[in-house]
Amino acid sequence: MTTLLPELDRTAPSPLAAQIAGFYSRAITDGRMRAGDRLPPIRTIADACEVTRATVQDAYRKLAAQGLIEGTVGRGTVVLARTDDPNDANAARPLSPYAEAALLRSQEMPGAPPLPPGRALVANLAELAPDGARFPVAEWGAAMDAVLQQRGASVLGYGGATNGLPELRELLAARSREIDAQITADDLLVTAGAQQALDLVLRTFCAPGDTVVLTSQSYHQMHGLLRAHGLQSIGVPFTADGIDLDALDRALRRPRVRLVYLMPTFHNPTGRSLDEPQRRALMAKIARTGVPVVEDEYQFSLRVRGEAPPTLRSLDPRGLTVTVFTASKDLFPALRIGWIAGGKYLLQPMTAVKRFMDLETSALLQGALVEFLRAGHFDRYLAALRIELRARHDALQIAARKHLPPECTMTAPDGGYVAWLELPKPGQGDRLAELAAERGVRVVPGRVFDLHGAPSRGVRLSLTRSDRSEIDAGLAVLGACARELLAGPVAARPFL
Numbered sequence: 212m213t214t215l216l217p218e219l220d221r222t223a224p225s226p227l228a229a230q231i232a233g234f235y236s237r238a239i240t241d242g243r244m245r246a247g248d249r250l251p252p253i254r255t256i257a258d259a260c261e262v263t264r265a266t267v268q269d270a271y272r273k274l275a276a277q278g279l280i281e282g283t284v285g286r287g288t289v290v291l292a293r294t295d296d297p298n299d300a301n302a303a304r305p306l307s308p309y310a311e312a313a314l315l316r317s318q319e320m321p322g323a324p325p326l327p328p329g330r331a332l333v334a335n336l337a338e339l340a341p342d343g344a345r346f347p348v349a350e351w352g353a354a355m356d357a358v359l360q361q362r363g364a365s366v367l368g369y370g371g372a373t374n375g376l377p378e379l380r381e382l383l384a385a386r387s388r389e390i391d392a393q394i395t396a397d398d399l400l401v402t403a404g405a406q407q408a409l410d411l412v413l414r415t416f417c418a419p420g421d422t423v424v425l426t427s428q429s430y431h432q433m434h435g436l437l438r439a440h441g442l443q444s445i446g447v448p449f450t451a452d453g454i455d456l457d458a459l460d461r462a463l464r465r466p467r468v469r470l471v472y473l474m475p476t477f478h479n480p481t482g483r484s485l486d487e488p489q490r491r492a493l494m495a496k497i498a499r500t501g502v503p504v505v506e507d508e509y510q511f512s513l514r515v516r517g518e519a520p521p522t523l524r525s526l527d528p529r530g531l532t533v534t535v536f537t538a539s540k541d542l543f544p545a546l547r548i549g550w551i552a553g554g555k556y557l558l559q560p561m562t563a564v565k566r567f568m569d570l571e572t573s574a575l576l577q578g579a580l581v582e583f584l585r586a587g588h589f590d591r592y593l594a595a596l597r598i599e600l601r602a603r604h605d606a607l608q609i610a611a612r613k614h615l616p617p618e619c620t621m622t623a624p625d626g627g628y629v630a631w632l633e634l635p636k637p638g639q640g641d642r643l644a645e646l647a648a649e650r651g652v653r654v655v656p657g658r659v660f661d662l663h664g665a666p667s668r669g670v671r672l673s674l675t676r677s678d679r680s681e682i683d684a685g686l687a688v689l690g691a692c693a694r695e696l697l698a699g700p701v702a703a704r705p706f707l
């Protein structure tokens with residue numbers, strides 16, 4: 212058998228490891244390599260392609276995670292059998308490119324490194340989903356009872372409005388006016404969470420082969436979603452000085468740019484927000500084009516300090532910006548309720564697309580949320596949550612000053628759950644996450660959020676699960692690990 216060796220494109224945005232993994236994945240799927248065939252030794256590929264062995268190892272790990280290959284002692288790395296048994300994860304299935312991309316993403320989805328067995332948890336600073344221990348279970352039960360008693364079987368049928376129950380849209384519009392005074396019920400489309408809203412936006416504005424512009428570090432689920440839709444992406448840096456407008460300008464000039472995706476407030480993963488002048492400058496650039504913008508205000512109600520700057524939508528004279536909201540972060544994710552604010556011109560096609568996706572969002576859950584909001588449960592819950600969140604943000608900043616070496620920087624968000632801790636060199640953030648896990652602290656390595664999975668300087672810290680004393684203990688560990696990393700050459704391990 213001739214040895215198959217990949218050809219790499221060093222000008223492509225996709226990392227070399229991903230290119231190598233993609234090459235062998237295609238070779239296996241299209242039958243050029245069969246079950247039992249041996250992949251070339253790591254050194255052979257490293258020499259032939261002029262890459263490091265770690266890069267090839269990284270590629271092989273990705274392929275192993277997809278169930279395509281297996282490393283065996285004595286035989287090297289071999290292609291695994293793909294069976295026709297539908298219960299077998301390796302079965303060859305006739306899948307659409309969308310499903311292939313979703314499956315691949317679900318199999319390689321990285322997160323916070325796990326703690327070693329037996330290691331006690333010192334602080335969980337990884338999870339962004341809110342803490343179940345705080346959920347208003349009894350109040351939600353009362354709202355469910357109330358909606359069934361008052362509306363009976365009618366909430367168990369189709370609600371009859373793809374854009375959402377009118378009374379819920381009224382209440383959500385009132386909530387949204389916290390950040391955008393002009394929003395009315397007619398501007399809203401209720402969705403099954405922000406995730407569906409993002410998928411819906413892509414379905415409405417983009418076609419395979421188009422390009423989406425977003426911050427180089429971004430909500431990690433968006434990366435997979437873009438790929439599933441067959442979209443190219445261009446990252447623009449979002450630093451302490453805001454979004455790099457020159458880079459944005461260049462990105463907007465590229466062919467087939469059809470959407471800009473931004474999180475202007477409490478950005479995931481950095482916690483950064485754009486101030487009003489930055490928002491105005493940004494929208495002035497974008498408004499010269501015809502490219503729609505989706506702003507993801509997933510934590511809009513979790514401000515603990517200061518005034519909310521104007522939304523990007525309110526600064527778009529073209530009416531081509533939509534704002535995505537969700538109840539997942541300030542209430543609970545099981546609601547699966549989010550909403551999109553936009554002008555009629557954009558809402559109309561989005562509503563038509565949503566009808567294809569799920570006809571409508573559950574009338575039962577929408578109705579219960581109406582009862583929950585009307586009874587004042589939400590206001591009380593959110594007020595308590597904000598007080599606790601503010602205390603945690605304060606604790607985080609105090610702990611950072613106390614424990615972190617001067618080479619580290621950390622963002623100081625005015626709300627939301629996340630902050631970003633950064634070291635000077637690429638890869639040090641990813642390594643910090645590993646070292647911290649070994650000592651009982653969970654944080655998410657920055658690489659997870661990088662558009663191309665590139666080694667990262669930072670880690671995302673989340674404040675959903677750790678109280679003030681755990682935050683202090685967690686930062687003490689992170690500070691000690693950072694000092695170690697800065698003191699010596701700690702080889703960055705290849706990352707899956």
Ligand SMILES: Cc1ncc(COP(=O)(O)O)c(C=O)c1O
Nearest residue numbers: 404405406430479509537539549
């Ligand atoms: C930035 C961002 N957008 C959207 C979502 C999806 O939220 P939802 O639960 O409303 O679908 C998340 C979830 O973590 C997120 O971080």
